[in-house]
Amino acid sequence: MSSIAVLPLENASSDPSDSDYLADGITQSVIMRLAQVGLRLTPWESVRRFKGSKVEPRDVARELNVDAVLLGTFQIAEERILTRLTLVEADSGIIVWAEEFEESYQDLFRMQRRIAEGAATSLKRSLSGEEEKALATPESTSVEAYDLYMQGSYLLHQEGRESTAVSLDYFTRAVELDPELVEAHVGIGAVYGTRYHFGWGSGPSSLERAASSYRRALALDPGSMSARRGLLLLSFFKGESEAVLEQGRLAAQSGRADDVETLLTRAQSLHYGGFTELSLEPYRRVIQNSD
Structure with a gap:
């Protein structure tokens, strides 16, 4: 699998209006990180229209011409961030990877790295040293x-x-x-x-x-x-x-x-x-x- 669409995370927080920007930001970060390891990523501008929609991953994959779809939920409470991710193969509809991540807000970059590494490894099986370094590079110093x-x-x-x-x-x-x-x-x-x-x-x-x-x-x-x-x-x-x-x-x-x-x-x-x-x-x- 060499191409993937990362769909906007569904915000399951108690007050989504306060954290919608963060759900979108994590999604965009994962897209940018995965694009650095030789995978073909559907741009954020093309996937954000699925925000808030209940979609069938295989239908989305066919529409966007990708091998796999990554989707999941996001939740923040008391400075803790919880995400649940599922990677679905387009042809078979089989879940090839699923994982839950929980980090403190201050460890946001660590969470984004872990998500990208998990998805990339499932898609590519192995990563080079340069690819691992690219995935581990945080978006900011702050x-x-x-x-x-x-x-x-x-x-x-x-x-x-x-x-x-x-x-x-x-x-x-x-x-x-x-x-x-x-x-x-x-x-x-x-x-x-x-x-x-x-x-x-x-x-x-x-x-x-x-x-x-x-x-x-x-x-x-x-x-x-x-x-x-x-x-x-x-x-x-x-x-x-x-x-x-x-x-x-x-x-x-x-x-x-x-x-x-x-x-x-x-x-x-x-x-x-x-x-x-x-x-x-x-x-x-x-x-x-x-x-």
Whole structure:
């Protein structure tokens, strides 16, 4: 099995509204970790529509064109996090791995690592030293910073003017605690880019702030495709087609050729760069690999 869809965790907490962001954040972390060990992962943008739905794993696997589906529940109470995970093989419907994890909130990164290791080992049977190292690398040096990032991301995805404004505060506080938290810098860039796009900000200065945040993210992680897509979109807003295409070329150099995030970045660079026909092939490959 080489491809997997990680579905949004079902929040079974007594007050889900207070911790929904954390359930989504853990799901996204597991997706990002598993993508680093040579597995083909369905992006969060494609699986989040299943949030809150009762689904049959085999049906989801067929729809998303994957070999396996990971699903489960999340619960937090008195600073303890409990997750129950099940990995289902698409063809047979057989449960190939199931486990329960309980950790303190401060050991969130340990829980995310254990989940990713369990799923990866079940899918690949064995992991190289480099793959084990990738799975063990925490998202941040600070649980508090990562929590702020997750809250900001949750609000940003609500796509409202007020929620977008509030998300900026969370992202900013996150990078104050951990200046090297790449995704928080991407989040800041996305906020300012969104403000410019919808006319909620201060015009060109929003573009400059967005670009600065995306460039900071890429300085920390040249392989950040979300930052590259952010920059190419800003270049499109400014009518700079060559700069749009350059981000696609850089994505091809720094990412895996069959990686969905890399393919999407290349497709968007060709599309927004004025080569719509050439963008169709990478778009088709994105659809084949993630939808």
